Amino acid sequence: MNVFRALGRVIKGTWWLFVGMVTTTKHMLRRSITIQYPRQRFEQWPRFRGRLAMVPDEEGGHKCTACAQCLRICPAACITLERHKEEGVKGFLVDAYVVDLGLCIYCGLCVEVCNFGALEMIPEYEISAYDKADFIYDIPKLLARQLEPEFKR
Secondary structure, X not given: XXXXXXXXHHHHHHHHHHHHHHHHHHHHHOOOOOOOOOOOOOOOOOOOOOEEEEXXXXXXXXXXXXXXXXXXXXXXXXXXXXXXXXXXXXXXXXXXXXXXXXXXXXXXHHHHHOOOOOEEEEOOOOOOOOOHHHHEEOHHHHHOOOOOOOOOO
């Protein structure tokens, strides 16, 4: 009886070894999905929500009118806006617009609520930094379309 049990275990083990070898061979013959990361980058989907950025206007400035709708809707409270009112100018003028990407949850609500199209989510996903201060983006950093990643060793 023990001989038949041992023979059954050998046959079963050989079968599963064969199944494993077939699976490994199938995966070896497939096209590789790995990319060479620093030189090659993933192409993002059109609706990918990456880093928050400001849309530049025709003069190279920004389209923000300081309506503060983005501040009201942001669930993470990561946007800071300083504005002032001037005589003879309709609306407010922006003194400072700061976004803390360390707090941002990339929900995109600020982009949806902006009536003037001043904000957008760009497909930049390399937002890591060694210092928390590097996550604070002011107007010039928000207007920059693609920031070069800074590699430190």
